[in-house]
Amino acid sequence: MKPIQYQQSQYQDVGGKQVPITIREFKGLNMFDPLSIDDVFFTDIVNMDSTNYPSLTTRSGYVVDYSVPISDPGASGVKGMFVFRLPDGTEELHCIFSDQTWRVKKGSTWRILPGQISGQSMSYQFATAYVDSDALSIHQTCLFMQSGGGRTYYYTEGQGTQVVSQLPENARYITSYQNRLWCVVDNELWASKLDDPLTWDINTAEGESAAYRRQIETKNGEKASALNGNFTRLTIGSPNTVQELYGGVPSQFNVQPVTFDTGPINMKSTITLDGIMYFVNKNGVYEYSGGTIPDKSLSEIINKLVKNVTQASTSNTDSFRVTGGTDGKKLFFYINDTFLVYDPRPGVQTWSKYSGIVPAHFAVFNNQLYIGDRQGRILRIEGNTDAGNAINWSAITKPFSNSSISQKLRWYKIFVQAEFTGTMNIMLSKTIDGDDFEQVGTTTGSGADVTKRIIIPVGKFARENHIRIKLTGSGYARIHEITRNQRQLPLY
Secondary structure, eight states, X not given: OOOOXXXXXXXXOOTTBOOOEEEOOOOBBOOSOTTTSOTTOEEEEESEESTTTTSEEEOOOEEEEEEOOOSSTTSOSEEEEEEEEOTTSXXXXXXXXXXXXEEXXXXXXXXXXXXXXXXXXXXXXXXXXXXXXXXXXXXEEEEEEEETTSOEEEEEXXXXXXXXXXXXXXEEEEEEETTEEEEEETTEEEEOBTTBTTOOOTTSOOGGGSOEEEEOOOGGGOOXXXXXXXXXXXXXXXXXXXXXXXXSSTTTXXXXXXXXXXXXXOSTTOEEETTEEEEEETTEEEEEOSSSOOBOGGGXXXXXXXXXXXXXXXXXXXXXXXXXXXXXXXXXXXXXXEEEEEEOOTTTOEEEEEOSOOEEEEEEETTEEEEEETTSEEEEEOSSEETTEEOEEEEEEOOBOOSSTTSOEEEEEEEEEEEESSEEEEEEESSSSSSOOEEEEEEEOOOTTOOEEEEEOOGGGTTOSOBEEEEEEESOXXXXXXXXXXXXXXXX
């Protein structure tokens, strides 16, 4: 009997099935239309940043280095921070607290300078200058501290603090340029005598070494809001004006207007990094390289978070709400009650968002970032916990879809490759935005430096046109990759 022979089956792939789509580079926050942005962006990130770019990593934690209890609930805690470099090359961290005390850290030891600071300013500025005075027995660099609504003080190691008697109480925005100290009195620009930052009387010297004053011309007569001195120029800012002063002596001092359309909203949010000045305006964050119109293109991508900064946010009684700083690598801004972080590295240029810290001032002391917060704490940024507490983090992707949003699709699998401690919660949403996520899984991490593959169940969402992914957790996390496997269906 002849055996029956069957033709061998020829298996064929289901039509429309795509090669897995992999994302291994993450570019931070993007507030533009979620359906139109690239897959590398997130629509929301909390406590994750680009430190280990191109992966996404939880931010660094902090240790409470020092704390001064706040008796007034409305006080802003830490009101000023500055790093003073002594002639021997060592550093001191100087802080002003809400109890009007001036406290200093050198090495690992804190001390309180004698006396209290007059005035009830919500923000204090600092500058350094060399003083050569036989009469005062000072022949070294001094630290100058200015309290808005109070007085200007100077400090030298071993001699305590003294008042700069020739400056009035309404002096503001102290800085240094061309071996002089500069400040604003009402709407007049003042400069000290050359190489003598204690002498501000324009009648005490003649010629090019004399103290200097001139009127500041601004749009609609608005008052100056910031001064920033560097090696080549003095930048004078007001909320709608940027001007530059050039020259080394009074006969050469020359003010050049840059723009009468925008300017820094306050001194605290004006930062210089790698020769570039960044400042907050009511319409966003601007980048200013000098001599050119300030450019806010870097903040357009998060414009919803930084627009409409009101004067109420920058008033003297609430000035902590708009501030800025840097650790020498990233830029930090606190705007509209949101802690934003910008990584300006070429090819990176990402925005992130932090929570759990309300910063008032920033300083880099002994190569570590310190943050003075509204609770009166000095936070030393290090480690993976917030004073021993796990850091809560989250990330929400854009709505993933076909290359054409109109084309139907069939979801097969979504994978996440990550290393993390604790648990990770996985949620999905079929909508474009909003907080209507549905939890589809929870997984436990294997610890730092151990990468784990996570399969996201998509059964309930298999026929949706687009899916958003939300990942949340507590502790350390580093997301390396998101991969999705999907099938294109006919476009009809």
